[in-house]
Amino acid sequence: MLKSFLKTERNTCCMDISGILKVCDHTNLSRTATIGDIMELCDDGIKYNVASVCIAPCFVKAAKAYAGDRLKICTVIGFPNGYSSCETKVFETSEAVKDGADEIDMVINTCDVKAGDYGKVLDEIKAVKAACGGRILKVIIETCLLTDEEKIKMCGIVSESGADFIKTSTGFSTAGATFYDVELLRKHCSPHVKVKAAGGISSIEDAEKFISLGADRLGTSRIVKIAKSLK
Numbered sequence: 001m002l003k004s005f006l007k008t009e010r011n012t013c014c015m016d017i018s019g020i021l022k023v024c025d026h027t028n029l030s031r032t033a034t035i036g037d038i039m040e041l042c043d044d045g046i047k048y049n050v051a052s053v054c055i056a057p058c059f060v061k062a063a064k065a066y067a068g069d070r071l072k073i074c075t076v077i078g079f080p081n082g083y084s085s086c087e088t089k090v091f092e093t094s095e096a097v098k099d100g101a102d103e104i105d106m107v108i109n110t111c112d113v114k115a116g117d118y119g120k121v122l123d124e125i126k127a128v129k130a131a132c133g134g135r136i137l138k139v140i141i142e143t144c145l146l147t148d149e150e151k152i153k154m155c156g157i158v159s160e161s162g163a164d165f166i167k168t169s170t171g172f173s174t175a176g177a178t179f180y181d182v183e184l185l186r187k188h189c190s191p192h193v194k195v196k197a198a199g200g201i202s203s204i205e206d207a208e209k210f211i212s213l214g215a216d217r218l219g220t221s222r223i224v225k226i227a228k229s230l231k
Contacts, residue, residue: 017204017223017226017227017230018048018049020204020207020208020211020218020223021048021049021050021223021224021227022049022050022051023051023211023215023216023217023218024050024051024207024217024218024219024220024223024224025050025051025052025053025054025074025103025105025196025198025217025218025219025220026041026044026045026048026050026052026053026054026220026221026223026224027053027054027055027171027198027219027220027221028041028053028054028055028221029054029055029056029076029079029171029172033055033056033059035059035062038053038055038059038062038063039063039066041053041055042063042066042067042071044224044228045067045071045224046067046070046071048224048227050071050224051072051217052071052072052073052074052102052103053067053071053072053073053074054074054075054076054103054105054219055073055074055075056075056076056079057075057076057077057092057095057096057099057101059075060073060075060096060099060100060101061099061100063100064099064100064101065100072102072103073100073101073102073103074101074102074103074104074105074138075096075101075103075104075105076104076105076106076107076140076170077089077092077093077096077104077105077106077107077128078092078106078107078108078109079105079107079170079172080107080170080171080172080173081107082106082107082108082109082110082140082142083109083110083111086123086124086127086128089106089124089127089128090127090128090130090131093106093128093131093132094131097131097132097133097135101135102135102136103135103136103137103138104128104132104135104136104137104138105137105138105140105167105196105219106125106128106137106138106139106140107140107142107170108121108124108125108139108140108141108142108154109121109124110142110145110146112124113141113146113150113153113154114150118153118157121154121157122157122160122161125137125139125157125158125161125162125163126161126162129161129162129163136164136165137162137163137164137165138163138164138165138166138167138196138217139154139158139161139163139165139166139167140167140168140169140170140198141154141158141166141167141168142168142169142170142173143168143169143175143177143178143181143185144169144173144174144175144176145173145174148184151181151184151185151188152184152188154166155185155188155189155193156188158189158193159189159190159192159193163193164193164194165193165194165195165196165216165217166185166189166193166194166195166196167195167196167197167198167217167219168181168182168185168195168196168197168198168199169197169198169199169200169219170198170199171198171199171200171219175199175200176198176199176200176201177197177198177199177200177201177210177215179209179210179213182195182197182210182213182214182215183213183214185214186213186214186215187214194216194217195214195215195216195217196215196216196217196218196219197210197215197217197218197219198218198219198220199219201218201219201220201222201223202220202222203222203226204223204226207220207223
């Protein structure tokens with residue numbers, strides 16, 4: 001159970017649960033989370049050597065002070081609906097970076113996508129990327145709200161924008177990541193853009209499947225819980 005062979009188009013490797021944990025953004029974005037919950041999240045993130053913890057902006061400063069260099073801190077911008085102004089998202093990003101965020105997950109404005117205003121979407125992503133100051137930027141496109149044509153178009157936009165990742169979902173909309181969408185995003189994004197699957201990843205088998213289809217990062221709270229239960 002702890003070990004499986006993952007075959008991808010890019011490589012063949014043997015991955016155990018520790019390998020999966022290394023690509024997990026261990027997440028708590030609950031509206032009722034407390035600082036105690038976030039400290040526990042950080043403790044688990046450090047213990048299980050995850051890629052980062054993904055938390056609300058209001059906790060970034062305290063989490064960074066607590067974890068220091070032992071753990072990457074990721075936060076969300078324009079979350080979860082994405083329809084705040086570009087200026088607001090840039091300000092949020094600048095504040096998060098000032099507070100110590102190492103990675104930024106921003107939500108696009110789906111209204112602009114539906115209007116076909118892709119130039120505006122591209123400009124916004126570029127502006128947020130500039131505010132990241134060299135930090136990793138993941139662009140959440142909320143796949144459950146988009147047509148396949150819109151998803152493919154967003155692959156091109158994210159590839160052009162300078163962002164580091166395209167991300168499936170906030171986990172706060174009508175659905176989370178699907179195998180189909182991860183495969184689609186990997187196929188249509190440029191090679192330099194990584195894919196993050198997020199929302200509803202509930203088992204080791206799910207995690208392995210997403211990775212095999214091209215996901216480089218997983219947004220989930222459950223894989224660490226599974227690791228704890230196995231110990």
